[in-house]
Amino acid sequence: MRAEDVWGxxxxxxxxxLAHRYMETAARKGSLVCLAADMRSVAELVDLVxxxxxxxAALKTHVDMVDDFSLEAWSGLVxxxxxxxxxxxxxxxxxxxxxxxxxQMAGVHDVRxxxxxxxxxxxxxxxxxxxxxxxxxxVERIGGVLLLAQxxxxxxxxxxxxxxxxxxxxxxxxxxxxxxGNGSSAxxxxxxxxxxxxxxxxxxxxxxLAVGAGxxxxxxxxxRDAVLAGSDAIIVxxxxxxxxxxxxxxxxxxxxxxxxxxxxxx
Amino acid sequence: MRAEDVWGxxxxxxxxxLAHRYMETAARKGSLVCLAADMRSVAELVDLVxxxxxxxAALKTHVDMVDDFSLEAWSGLVxxxxxxxxxxxxxxxxxxxxxxxxxQMAGVHDVRxxxxxxxxxxxxxxxxxxxxxxxxxxVERIGGVLLLAQxxxxxxxxxxxxxxxxxxxxxxxxxxxxxxGNGSSAxxxxxxxxxxxxxxxxxxxxxxLAVGAGxxxxxxxxxRDAVLAGSDAIIVxxxxxxxxxxxxxxxxxxxxxxxxxxxxxx
Numbered sequence: 001m002r003a004e005d006v007w008g009x010x011x012x013x014x015x016x017x018l019a020h021r022y023m024e025t026a027a028r029k030g031s032l033v034c035l036a037a038d039m040r041s042v043a044e045l046v047d048l049v050x051x052x053x054x055x056x057a058a059l060k061t062h063v064d065m066v067d068d069f070s071l072e073a074w075s076g077l078v079x080x081x082x083x084x085x086x087x088x089x090x091x092x093x094x095x096x097x098x099x100x101x102x103x104q105m106a107g108v109h110d111v112r113x114x115x116x117x118x119x120x121x122x123x124x125x126x127x128x129x130x131x132x133x134x135x136x137x138x139v140e141r142i143g144g145v146l147l148l149a150q151x152x153x154x155x156x157x158x159x160x161x162x163x164x165x166x167x168x169x170x171x172x173x174x175x176x177x178x179x180x181g182n183g184s185s186a187x188x189x190x191x192x193x194x195x196x197x198x199x200x201x202x203x204x205x206x207x208x209l210a211v212g213a214g215x216x217x218x219x220x221x222x223x224r225d226a227v228l229a230g231s232d233a234i235i236v237x238x239x240x241x242x243x244x245x246x247x248x249x250x251x252x253x254x255x256x257x258x259x260x261x262x263x264x265x266x
Numbered sequence: 267m268r269a270e271d272v273w274g275x276x277x278x279x280x281x282x283x284l285a286h287r288y289m290e291t292a293a294r295k296g297s298l299v300c301l302a303a304d305m306r307s308v309a310e311l312v313d314l315v316x317x318x319x320x321x322x323a324a325l326k327t328h329v330d331m332v333d334d335f336s337l338e339a340w341s342g343l344v345x346x347x348x349x350x351x352x353x354x355x356x357x358x359x360x361x362x363x364x365x366x367x368x369x370q371m372a373g374v375h376d377v378r379x380x381x382x383x384x385x386x387x388x389x390x391x392x393x394x395x396x397x398x399x400x401x402x403x404x405v406e407r408i409g410g411v412l413l414l415a416q417x418x419x420x421x422x423x424x425x426x427x428x429x430x431x432x433x434x435x436x437x438x439x440x441x442x443x444x445x446x447g448n449g450s451s452a453x454x455x456x457x458x459x460x461x462x463x464x465x466x467x468x469x470x471x472x473x474x475l476a477v478g479a480g481x482x483x484x485x486x487x488x489x490r491d492a493v494l495a496g497s498d499a500i501i502v503x504x505x506x507x508x509x510x511x512x513x514x515x516x517x518x519x520x521x522x523x524x525x526x527x528x529x530x531x532x
Contacts, residue, residue, distance in 0.1 A: 040369065064330070065369035095361040095387050097419045103306065103331035108374060121361050123389050125419040148389075153363045155391040157428055165423055 001262075003027040008266015010232065013198040018116060018144035019177040022087055022201070022233070026057045031254030032227060032261060034058040034089060034203060036237035040065055042073040046080050048241055053084030055250035058117070060089045060235060063109045071110060078114050090115040093148065097124050098131025105135025112136050117144045119180060122166040133175040144177030145170075149192055152184040152206040152219060167195050176200065183207040183234060186225040193230025205235040209252060223253060227260035267528075269293040274532015276498065279464040284382060284410035285443040288353055288467070288499070292323045297520030298493060298527060300324040300355060300469060302503035306331055308339040312346050314507055319350030321516035324383070326355040326501060329375045337376060344380050356381040359414065363390050364397025371401025378402050383410045385446060388432040399441040410443030411436075415458055418450040418472040418485060433461050442466065449473040449500060452491040459496025471501035475518060489519060493526035 003024045004011045011023055026032050033056040039045045045066070049059060059081055063069060081088050090111050094101045101120070105112035112135045120128050129145050136143045149166045151158050158166075170176035179196060182188045183204025192202055208220035223234045234257050240249045269290045270277045277289055292298050299322040305311045311332070315325060325347055329335060347354050356377050360367045367386070371378035378401040386394050395411055402409045415432045417424050424432075436442035445462060448454040449470025458468055474486035489500045500523050506515045 038366070038369070040372070062366060062370065064373045064375065065366070066373055069374045091362075093361045093390075095359045095389070096357075100304070100328060100331070103304070104328065106306070107330045107332055108335045109330065121387065121389055123361070123387055123414075123423050124359075124417055125421040127420070151390060153391040154393070157389050157431055162423055 001027050006261060006266065009198045010201070010266055014177070014200065016144060016174065016177045018142070019201055021116075022057065022177075025085055025087060026233070026258070029054070029057055029085065029254070030258045031055055031057050032233050032257035033240075033250060033253045034060050034233045034235045035240055035250070036060045036091075036205065036235050037241065038062055038065065038237065040067050042066060042068055042077055045077050048246065049077065049080045049084060049086070051247050052240060052250035053080065053086060055247065055254040056086060058087040058089050058233065060091050063090055063111065064092070069109065071108070074114065087116045088114055089117040091119050094118065094120040094128055094132060095123055096128070098127030098129075098134070101128050101131035102134040102138070105132060106138070112139050112141060112143075115143060117146060117177065119146050119148060121148050122162070122169055126169040129169065129173050129175050145173075145175050146203055147176055147179050149179035150182035150188055151180070152182045163192070164195065170200065178202055178232070180205070181231060183226040183231060184219040184221045186221055186229040189226055189229035189231050201232040202230055203233040203235055204231040205237075207234045207236060208239045209256060210239070223256045224260040227257055228264055267293050272527060272532065275464045276467070276532055280443070280466065282410060282440065282443045284408065285467055287382075288323065288443075291351055291353060292499070292524070295320070295323055295351065295520070296524045297321055297323050298497075298499050298523035299506075299516060299519045300326050300499045300501045301506055301516070302326045302357070302471065302501050303507065304328055304331065304503060306333050308332060308334055308343055311343050314512065315343065315346045315350060315352070317513050318506060318516035319346070319352060321513065321520040322352060324353040324355050324499065326357050329356055329377065330358070335375065337374070340380065353382045354380055355383040357385050360384065360386040360394055360398060361389055362394070364393035364395075364400070367394050367397035368400045368404070371398060372404070378405050378407060378409070381409060383412060383443065385412050385414060387414050388428070388435055392435040395435065395439050395441050411439075411441050412469055413442055413445050415445035416448040416454055417446070418448045429458070430461065436466065444468055444498070446471070447497060449492040449497060450485040450487045452487055452495040455492055455495035455497050467498040468496055469499040469501060470497040471503075473500045473502060474505045475522060476505070489522045490526040493523055494530055
């Protein structure tokens with residue numbers, strides 16, 4: 001399907017080129033799946049991408065927990081992601097002031113040189129967004145920031161006021177493509193969508209096709225419910241990489257999420 | 267001076283061995299200075315430590331912005347810090363859930379293997395503290411966490427409720443040695459000390475001997491005022507590494523901070 005048809009108002013309301021790139025990728029592949037790959041070796045990450053790449057739209061990494069990282073090895077993962085038409089999303093959760101964050105985009109991980117999307121907390125101040133954008137600008141790239149507006153973790157401090165401040169910062173920024181929402185609660189996702197409006201994306205972890213399957217206090221919501229409530233990308237980890245047939249699981253998440261988008265009608 | 271004499275109630279009230287180690291170091295060197303070294307090359311960091319090492323008690327790094335980092339090169343910095351009797355403090359501002367933070371203590375930077383102290387935000391949940399401690403435990407080391415209770419950055423979201431929740435988390439944890447407070451405001455430091463009590467430390471950035479010298483909207487407080495208000499370590503960056511004679515500046519900060527501690531009487 002054409003991106004503008006399947007995404008409807010979200011396509012016309014989102015001005016950000018990175019957001020459009022994601023929506024095109026998702027439409028082309030029939031998947032709203034962002035795979036959360038918390039692997040600690042590059043080879044495991046590459047294996048996973050080769051296996052499930054056709055069924056996902058983005059790959060979420062924690063490069064800072066990869067024990068055998070080198071820029072050379074990592075370029076193998078970047079190549080695999082490009083071959084599979086995936087956006088690369090480093091879930092760094094930047095949380096310092098803008099100037100520091102700009103430089104943290106460099107260093108040996110050089111996130112600015114390969115990540116299309118990163119996460120940031122609003123906690124330290126609104127200038128973090130410009131700091132991250134300056135990091136990308138330093139290597140003549142652009143990328144998109146997802147601000148954490150909600151979390152599902154127990155005892156988190158992102159209350160209603162915090163969420164509102166986060167959206168106020170994100171709405172005014174050309175660098176913010178959207179927000180992380182709490183996919184374990186369709187009610188919370190719907191409330192967030194109400195506040196955000198149509199012009200920015202919401203990406204949601206905390207979803208699983210086997211609702212209630214959470215271990216260690218983790219709650220899950222169903223991907224369909226999250227998408228119908230306003231989520232534009234479902235972030236799935238163990239639901240895909242923790243099962244026997246990872247490609248089959250990824251295909252199931254792709255189908256469920258994309259069907260829900262079509263049902264939502266953009 | 268003996269640590270127990272100069273630190274008084276703080277010494278007897280703090281049970282954490284890392285906190286004691288810092289207090290002993292500070293007493294031995296006559297300095298409450300933690301040098302904020304935001305350098306982007308290892309050689310620059312080593313040069314700085316060799317120059318000002320005798321006058322400081324701890325070194326605060328951002329290893330993730332060091333462009334030529336390797337564990338081999340970094341071990342040169344660790345050696346220099348040990349020769350100069352310094353605690354190593356990685357200002358990582360961890361801000362993910364506990365399990366992720368545990369693994370982020372590893373990776374190529376392997377913060378767990380060399381850092382004595384790290385910072386963390388309370389935003390994602392209280393389990394971040396145990397996650398970080400588990401990271402140290404994985405390599406059979408112990409370290410101390412400083413939770414961000416206040417910031418001086420413009421537009422930060424650490425309001426009174428957030429600070430209270432942070433202290434509630436930190437008070438119950440054997441891994442939390444103290445809090446980051448806002449050194450630019452003696453009033454805020456005093457309020458934080460009131461809430462924290464005598465049993466944990468407060469470390470404060472935002473201080474400068476030339477009060478009012480802040481560039482780009484940065485406000486500064488005087489080191490003496492911060493320490494008298496309850497700060498146990500002053501975090502100084504450009505006030506030391508941004509001047510002509512860095513050793514002389516470090517010595518001045520050491521003298522001012524330690525004299526204030528003696529004046530405070532523990």
